[in-house]
Amino acid sequence: MGEKSIQKKKYIIETARKVFMEKGFKKVTMKDIVEACEISRGGLYLYFESTGQIFLEVLKMESQEADDVFSDSITEDATAADILILFLKEQKKELLRKKDTLTQAIYEFYFENELPKKDNVLKKQFDSAVKIIEKLIEAGVENGEFYCEDCRGTARNIMFVLEGLKISAQTIGITADAVDREILYILKGLGVEEE
């Protein structure tokens, strides 16, 4: 596959990404993607053979960029607390944005595709986020910003709460206030008094 092919494949993945953001996973047909890409019916099949395969590539690309989740929050002189708070704020922004998110598509995709752990991008991201938060809390405890007896447990708890908020945002709907309340609750648990 030549350079041009690679470019086109990338183009398809990026275009399909938008389609998935708009319609979720299940509703999307090969035809939808063909039309969004403005290519021919058969053309798409040269590169991918199903929406599932395309979605996996979308996820792969996503996860390559997702490592930046925290990097945005990290600056030279930011403290652990700063970084965690920024991270939580990012998450808040993300989860309140109902559209323009892959969240729904991801859930739908995983509902019907039980992937082996090693291919489960979602799980990888979850686990890696837990680890980073743990380190962050430990750092915060060391420099006296946080109080915490079970850093690992707290990190996990934070992630599950975020997951809970995310899915709730997509289903029962959730207000910015509600998210703030949860973030404050988390921080209070870490001994942070005010934002």
Add this chain to the structure above:
Amino acid sequence: MGEKSIQKKKYIIETARKVFMEKGFKKVTMKDIVEACEISRGGLYLYFESTGQIFLEVLKMESQEADDVFSDSITEDATAADILILFLKEQKKELLRKKDTLTQAIYEFYFENELPKKDNVLKKQFDSAVKIIEKLIEAGVENGEFYCEDCRGTARNIMFVLEGLKISAQTIGITADAVDREILYILKGLGVEEE
């Protein structure tokens, strides 16, 4: 609508429920339900005009029975802690059971149907569970079983963690151990030392 009609409607809803448990929401077609109910194609349309409408009825029926969520846990001489722990154990059982659950179907349904709050059964259940847990914690605090400064916040936190666990179980997969850890973490936060 005669008595007979009501019975038939109920029969369809109950049968459809099983179908939704098996296949989620989106994958289910009117044909699936027709076949499961062993009625005629046209017959189904006499009662319902879409899978969405049927699913709403399933949810309605569900929520009428769901008030028992806690009632199972409440006995004459059970303490607040007993009840909460039992409730959490119930939830654990529920969320580890990937199949035979409406969970997935519910998520899928709410993904594409933004319901007005008053019809959002899911939200109602969530809110009412929060309230009950809050009362439970308050009771626990009063009789010295729990320690808690922000009962409402803690109740909400517990529910979001449970939501997070539920969706994680359906997507990234989760072990019984992981659930136990989260439950213990919650209880520890309430000052309960051991299970």
Add this chain to the structure above:
Amino acid sequence: MGEKSIQKKKYIIETARKVFMEKGFKKVTMKDIVEACEISRGGLYLYFESTGQIFLEVLKMESQEADDVFSDSITEDATAADILILFLKEQKKELLRKKDTLTQAIYEFYFENELPKKDNVLKKQFDSAVKIIEKLIEAGVENGEFYCEDCRGTARNIMFVLEGLKISAQTIGITADAVDREILYILKGLGVEEE
């Protein structure tokens, strides 16, 4: 399935039969049959799920009527030789008629569908024809019309020659004269002097 359905099924089979006669088996698509029957795309699928299934039904119907192959030749006072000669003439007519025959379609169908013996209509017909010819020859020998030492073998030989003529007619092409020559050769072998 009601009486009407049975009628329609029969109608489809009969219409499809004509299509198969015209185009053989492989070239025929579900669409071809839909159009020939002037029914809707989905309508056909209510009755059959593939051209192969339809063709099998065509064959089944065919074989129900095919038992008459000989009956046409049998009259009250016809001798064995008369009947055999009539049968051979029938076959001649049949095999020279390149179009309006299922021959080609049958061959094509059996090329790709290796059927278990019991479902192999073609084989059944072949075997039953051999038996009838054998009886005919035996009868002819008894009343002195034929001379034959190995009735069974001769019957089989006749059938294979006919098969050979049939396939040759479809492939290398064959003239009426050539068929006549073969028929004469067969009859000469039975000691029949002239037609």
Add this chain to the structure above:
Amino acid sequence: MGEKSIQKKKYIIETARKVFMEKGFKKVTMKDIVEACEISRGGLYLYFESTGQIFLEVLKMESQEADDVFSDSITEDATAADILILFLKEQKKELLRKKDTLTQAIYEFYFENELPKKDNVLKKQFDSAVKIIEKLIEAGVENGEFYCEDCRGTARNIMFVLEGLKISAQTIGITADAVDREILYILKGLGVEEE
């Protein structure tokens, strides 16, 4: 067309031949041949424009080698009967071998391509085989091995029986015994007592 081109053309024909042996004629697509030859899609079109054209070339090549059909059977001191028997044995082997034969493909091809006589390779082969068998029988009669009144007719009959056996092998299925029976029947007709 340069020497290289001729070589490539030959290579394609030979490779395509294998494909036709495996899949018959109709099922074979240009894509199949492209893939078997491991050349480019466009490349194939430089040499041939349809599977039919390729198949014709396969047949042409085949018929150039097919004159050996008898030559294998002819040795210095073989008698006419020896040669005929060997020829029949060869045919038996050939027709029992369902796969690795072009038989099916040839039939399928001729079903849909009515060729002018001069291009009908199949007919040429048939006719030439008839002639050779006739000569053989005549030779056999002369040296007293065979008894036969109508050598031409017998030769033709033998070929039609072989055709009948061939097509039967591909459709209703046929056992080695059945073939043997037919061969013996033929030989008995020539006055040969045992094999």
Add this chain to the structure above:
DNA sequence: CATGAATGAGAGTTCATTCAT
């Protein structure tokens, strides 16, 4: 000559929905 990406026609199949009975 050779490549292989691209196109678009067309086959197969499934369902939501209607409607005569």
Add this chain to the structure above:
DNA sequence: GATGAATGAACTCTCATTCAT
């Protein structure tokens, strides 16, 4: 009320064939 045959739209997927490179 109830049935189930019928329709037609929509989707998936595969190739023959072309054409810029």
